Amino acid sequence: GSEKAAVIARIKKLLVEKDAALVAHYYVDGDIQDLAMETGGYVADSLEMARFGKNHSAKNLIVAGVRFMGESAKILSPEKRVFMPDLDATCSLDLGCDASDFAAFRAANPDRVVVVYANTSAAVKAQADWMVTSSCALAIVHQLKIEGKKILWAPDRHLGRYIQEQTGADMLLWNGACIVHDEFKAVELEMLKAAHPNAMILVHPESPQAVVDLADVVGSTSAMIKAVVEGTATEYIVATDNGILHRMRQLAPNKKLIEAPTAGNSATCKSCAHCPWMAMNGLQGILNCLENASGEIFIEEPIRVQALGCVERMLDFTK
Numbered sequence: 346g347s348e349k350a351a352v353i354a355r356i357k358k359l360l361v362e363k364d365a366a367l368v369a370h371y372y373v374d375g376d377i378q379d380l381a382m383e384t385g386g387y388v389a390d391s392l393e394m395a396r397f398g399k400n401h402s403a404k405n406l407i408v409a410g411v412r413f414m415g416e417s418a419k420i421l422s423p424e425k426r427v428f429m430p431d432l433d434a435t436c437s438l439d440l441g442c443d444a445s446d447f448a449a450f451r452a453a454n455p456d457r458v459v460v461v462y463a464n465t466s467a468a469v470k471a472q473a474d475w476m477v478t479s480s481c482a483l484a485i486v487h488q489l490k491i492e493g494k495k496i497l498w499a500p501d502r503h504l505g506r507y508i509q510e511q512t513g514a515d516m517l518l519w520n521g522a523c524i525v526h527d528e529f530k531a532v533e534l535e536m537l538k539a540a541h542p543n544a545m546i547l548v549h550p551e552s553p554q555a556v557v558d559l560a561d562v563v564g565s566t567s568a569m570i571k572a573v574v575e576g577t578a579t580e581y582i583v584a585t586d587n588g589i590l591h592r593m594r595q596l597a598p599n600k601k602l603i604e605a606p607t608a609g610n611s612a613t614c615k616s617c618a619h620c621p622w623m624a625m626n627g628l629q630g631i632l633n634c635l636e637n638a639s640g641e642i643f644i645e646e647p648i649r650v651q652a653l654g655c656v657e658r659m660l661d662f663t664k
């Protein structure tokens with residue numbers, strides 16, 4: 346309503362006045378994604394968010410997403426102030442990979458190159474040789490395999506297993522999972538596909554193996570959007586957080602998009618596949634960042650400096 350319009354107008358004004366850029370992930374509320382695009386910010390996958398934040402000239406970044414995304418921005422841009430609409434927006438992968446437990450895992454396997462997924466804390470990244478996201482993990486591990494390296498992988502076991510299968514690399518996997526993608530169900534997906542035989546199945550690699558095995562395209566959020574925009578099919582079954590449908594509909598208005606089934610959403614729940622932490626991002630939170638400097642990310646400098654190496658290595662590799 347008009348109250349929402351007033352908040353949006355105020356945010357737009359303050360973004361300019363405070364020299365701030367808004368960068369959002371595809372899973373956050375559609376209003377926030379639109380606001381990012383309308384104000385010279387960006388909506389993207391986690392790799393592109395990191396690169397955009399680093400390259401942007403603004404003095405302040407507002408990162409609408411989950412904690413590790415704000416931390417990646419701060420790791421790369423210590424000279425910028427980085428804010429998040431809600432600092433409690435975490436991720437089950439980050440929560441499931443405690444930095445001291447990870448240190449023990451690493452110490453027990455000193456012969457392995459340490460590759461961590463972006464969805465981890467700065468304190469875990471500080472212990473890694475490489476950071477990867479779902480859009481570059483395959484290429485980076487493939488290169489490490491060619492170099493004859495053995496890999497220690499954390500935290501997502503589904504993505505790790507998929508990369509292992511695709512590359513044949515020797516990978517020791519941490520046992521973590523995304524609570525959203527872990528819920529996609531293969532049997533129900535097969536039934537849905539039977540009802541829509543011409544639909545293309547798009548799956549994020551944080552999903553279980555049986556679901557990934559049914560996919561026509563396995564990839565990051567950006568890769569899934571590209572598949573819808575460029576694909577020749579008219580129907581697409583989408584196995585990732587349903588926040589992504591907003592951008593897909595904007596970029597491919599004539600395609601039919603169908604949410605992949607989770608345990609709950611087949612009959613009763615219309616929005617099971619939505620990350621509760623991504624959902625914590627609201628317009629009011631963005632306004633609070635701009636008006637009160639709330640939600641600022643701070644990382645202890647020794648940790649930040651140690652974490653920077655693995656993040657920069659990834660950005661250099663994917664240039």
Ligand code: 13P
Binds near residue numbers: 389566
């Ligand atoms: P992407 O890097 O594909 O955007 O994934 C981030 C994420 O949190 C997926 O759940």
Ligand code: SF4
Binds near residue numbers: 523524620
């Ligand atoms: Fe983490 Fe899953 Fe949420 Fe992505 S969707 S932020 S992996 S809990």
